Amino acid sequence: MTNTLYDALIAPHRQNDATFLVCDDGVRISYADFVGRVAQLAHVLTEAGVKPGDRVVVQAPKLSDTIALYGAAVQTGAIYLPLNTAYTQSELRYFIEDAAPALVVCDVHDTAEITAICQEGPRVLTLSTDGTGSLSRQANHKPRQFDTVACGPDDLAALLYTSGTTGRSKGAMLTHKNLLSNAQSLTDLWQITAEDRLIHALPIFHTHGLFVAMNTALLAGTEIRFMQGFDIETIIAELPASSLMMGVPTFYTRLLADDRLSRDLVRNMRLFISGSAPLLAETHTAFEERTGHRILERYGMTETNMITSNPYEGERIAGTVGYALPGTEVEITNEGRPVAAGEIGMIEVRGDNVFQGYWNMPEKTAEELRDTGFFITGDLGVKSEDGRISIVGRQKDLIISGGYNIYPKEIEDVINDIEGVLESAVFGLPHADFGESVVAAVVLEDTALTEAEIAAIVAPQLARFKHPRRYILTDALPRNTMGKVQKNILRQNHGT
Ligand code: MCA
Ligand code: AMP
DSSP: OOBHHHHHHTGGGTTOOSEEEEOTTSOEEEHHHHHHHHHHHHHHHHHTTOOTTOEEEEEOOSOHHHHHHHHHHHHHTOEEEEOOTTOOHHHHHHHHHHHOOSEEEEOGGGHHHHHHHTTTSOEEEEOOTTSOSHHHHHHHTSOSOOOOOOBOTTSEEEEEEEOOTTSSOEEEEEEHHHHHHHHHHHHHHTTOOTTOEEEEOSOSSSIIIIIIIIIHHHHHTOEEEEOSSOOHHHHHHHGGGOSEEEEOHHHHHHHHTSTTOOTTTTTTOOEEEEOSSOOOHHHHHHHHHHHSOOOEEEEEETTTEEEEEOOSSSOOOTTOOBEEOTTEEEEEEETTEEOOTTOOEEEEEEETTSOOOBTTOHHHHHHHBOTTSOEEEEEEEEEOTTOOEEEEEESSOOEEETTEEEOHHHHHHHHHTSTTEEEEEEEEEEETTTEEEEEEEEEESSSOOOHHHHHHHHGGGSOGGGSOSEEEEOSOOOBOTTSOBOHHHHHHHHOO
16 A cells, blocks of 8 residues: 555655653653554554544644654545644634544543534544643554555645634645655755754644654654753753754754853754744845855745745845755745846745645635645745745734734634734734744723723633734724724834
8 A cells, every 4th residue: 555655754664763752850762662563553543543644633732652643644545634722622622623533632631622623523632741641552552563544645645734814823734745745855955864853842733843853864864852842951961962954044043042052062063054034134144154054944834835035055045035945846926926136026836745725714825825736925025047046024913922823813713702902913013033023003982991900801712922912002092094004103102
């Protein structure tokens, strides 16, 4: 049986005794062990009734079993659907109702809430921070071989939700080919090999930590120092023994703020990669001055995987995101027509990396994915004569905080629903650690609501990272002659 992703990423490691994951508690998991664990979990999925094409929702801690669960979904032909562990019950309800999964895997602490959502729907299994729970318990008794389910390049492998400008999250449908082609391009371009040791401190429910980091490592047979999250002490301790790191710009500003970051500390490092949010030129320069390394910045999206990358061997220029990846076309357009080099326009992308559309949202898909195969990113950019891309802004109303995307509309909807609120505008202000932080300007009806009262109503409805860090009560929102709220004026007025 052939299974595009499984055959490329997992099957080759059946006899590979090299280390795959080194966890925070020192436990080492070899590649061969991992393949066996994937098979055990594949048996659990099948026993739970998961069939090819079914969605498996995973809101679980960052554990080796969570990665093995991704592998098991691939091996059984299911569609893996990871969710941010910070999501609240009301956010979860939407994803579960929209995706209609056959199985939900969650932390044991969340079982009551999730079971309440899943009353007539999917099975629920648990995987807790200490690795225990019904999922791992059932897996422990299963055979370490599983008959891989056949899957072709065009079968769906994952459904990743990405927030939308309309306030409703959209599930991006990604095939085996989308994921594998991108992993192959990146592994070649960044010269990732089994000699590398990757510092992995990103969450594993997004493209960056799951696909960019994990799929390339699996393809190359790389050792991963698998960290719970970004902990400066752990990173500093592991840098001398590592060769590769992938992170969001916050990782780099936090490292720079630590006096221990030096050339000597990173003496064995080969490559630092940054993405998910703009890397400030000053961070790029300061990092090079301190360590001798030019950070390699790349650009991607949930819908497209990675689109461009600065070169490994050529010049890495601060403030640019480099060239289109091999097999990926990037066009800069104005009203759908390509513009000349040097002119600003919409970044559009086509290639094997581009998703198949949004789950259950044919109209949204038609708006953003052209018949020609080009996907309209919503990012504004410019291309130089030699094809180097720079991102100069966004047409979509989006805040990126610490690498997490936050859509103002979703927060405005929650605030506007509060009794006594007339209207609101949510915008981003520069933030030294997170790049941008969320601020809400709120106009009240004739009531005496306080900032704290609004914050308390918002809190249980939205994940913590989306909460406005500041509320500004105001008499009116600035609008242009068309009646559109001018967020640039709000940013100017409240930016200090
Ligand atoms: C944590 N908090 C945040 C964020 N992270 N608030 C806003 N934005 C955030 N990103 C909150 C916590 O809930 C906490 O709230 C407070 O901030 C302080 O938390 P702290 O301990 O400092 O945070 P941390 O645990 O150190 O996390 C910061 C982080 C993390 C390391 C930057 O957010 C992170 O790993 N970000 C990476 C996200 C990522 O992988 N993005 C890729 C998606 P309280 O006030 O309650 O204490 S984009 C993607 O995949 C595309 C395709 C691409 O191109 O890569
Ligand atoms: P997501 O919704 O998580 O898929 O995030 C994708 C968005 O992150 C892109 O559309 C960009 O706006 C932004 N992004 C990703 N990488 C970069 C980068 N290197 N520089 C600037 N923005 C980036």
